[in-house]
Amino acid sequence: MRIAQIAPLWERVPPLGYGGIELIVGLLTDELVRRGHEVTLFASGDSQTLAQLEPICPQALRKLDENTTPHHLHNIYQTLQLNKILEQVNKFDLIHSHIGFPLFPYANLIKIPTVHTIHGIIPSAEETLWHSVKQQNFISISNAQRRHDLELNYVATVYNAINTKIFPVSNPDNPPYLAFLGRLSPEKGPHLAIDIAKQTGLPLKMAGKVDAVDRQFFEEQIKPFIDGKQIQFLGEADHQMKCELMGRAIATLFPITWPEPFGLVMIESMILGTPVIAMEMGSTREVIADGKTGFLCHTVEDCVTAVKQLETISRQDCRDHVMNKFSVQHMVDGYESVYQKLLQEKFIEDGQTRHLQHLKTLNLLSA
Incomplete structure (x- = not known):
């Protein structure tokens, strides 16, 4: 599979200290490469990975001096990250996002399967936004994390792991x-x-x-x-x-x-x-x-x-x-299963679309 992994930019992948999301992204990405997948990681430029790295910013944004404006720069670099993904989207079979709602509007436009791992809780202030994207594909990191009241399309629960x-x-x-x-x-x-x-x-x-x-x-x-x-x-x-x-x-x-x-x-x-x-x-x-x-x-x-x-x-x-x-093998088995399921659904959907187009063509010809 040709897979795009999208990481937050606040910490490098993997983090040197604190940074749970980036640790998980690093373990997942490297193990996917070991299993023979073609993986591209969109992350900070100081990240270390076995995948092809698409550097977005020179270093993790938390390393910036406190006198700079990290929030402003974060918005700029996140926009650059999204633009880079969209420019290359046709290279991938599947996109796996770990950045949450910044990708949501684009995922509705992307034709290849896209899945989001949600790494935090969903604050009540964001519920309206989540309602508007509930049909997208979501992975929870525990069953307790799920928000059934929002009717999100959870495709699996995959527990985090450590090496x-x-x-x-x-x-x-x-x-x-x-x-x-x-x-x-x-x-x-x-x-x-x-x-x-x-x-x-x-x-x-x-x-x-x-x-x-x-x-x-x-x-x-x-x-x-x-x-x-x-x-x-x-x-x-x-x-x-x-x-x-x-x-x-x-x-x-x-x-x-x-x-x-x-x-x-x-x-x-x-x-x-x-x-x-x-x-x-x-x-x-x-x-x-x-x-x-x-x-x-x-x-x-x-x-x-x-x-x-x-x-x-x-x-x-x-x-x-x-x-x-909670081994890396267990976690990546879970994610691979999700990828295969989404790609199979996409294959069936594309086949049905081609079939319908063929029937329409026949109708036009008979007319």
Whole structure:
């Protein structure tokens, strides 16, 4: 298959630090190339890929100096990205978009099959827009993420994945500690992770990025508790830091306050052998095997109780769970199945169109 993959421009593919969407796009694209597909990746110019790279901007837009106008530049580069795709559209059998609604108007005009993986939640403010494109092809990254009230044409659920080969088997440190990894934002629950740590008396090591929109939250509700002893903040984590932070912890805390669409942190923790203590919201029930690879909770008090039950969890069970359900092979099998289904439907549709055109021609001739 000749496939176009469209990535966001905010991070490079794959990301050096935080960037879940770009990580998934990188894993998917490279594995498709290994399977013999002809793939073109439309992404930032500093991206690293086995596919043919169509660079849109010289580097990931998040690298821009804060004194520039990244929002303005993002609009410019995204327009350039869409123009490049449309110029080359006849080269492809299928387009796979990971950028959401910027492509929606064009997808109605493109004659080849187009599919969108939705990587986030759908805010209520955008519902009218989604209603207008509900006939397009959508892939959800968890069943919990689906918005059935919008009647979107979901063609499949394909779970995210990680490269299991680059996560080592790990054992917890002594003395023990808890880990938190993710954006330092209200919906990720770092303030609740601090509360859990204080109630258990265990140290908490935290890592993640602080976006500009979350700076006030961080300054007011996180920073005052960082003492460098019980509550430690390590900054934004690269892959090596992720492995050390979560692999050496007795548990990773995932006390989210929103309907998490997927949550890569959970599977990154479990592949290292570290169980996850999470709030039961969004996708967490689909990702964690409750009581086997972690615990699903409803309150901070539940999380504190779960910490006391960690000895019942097998670290090998955590690792096996990810290997059996969230490998790159599983994910790409799912996407390939979708591609084949859409191309088959297109073949049937084209055949019916040609048949109707032939009948019209016969009618004209007989007239």
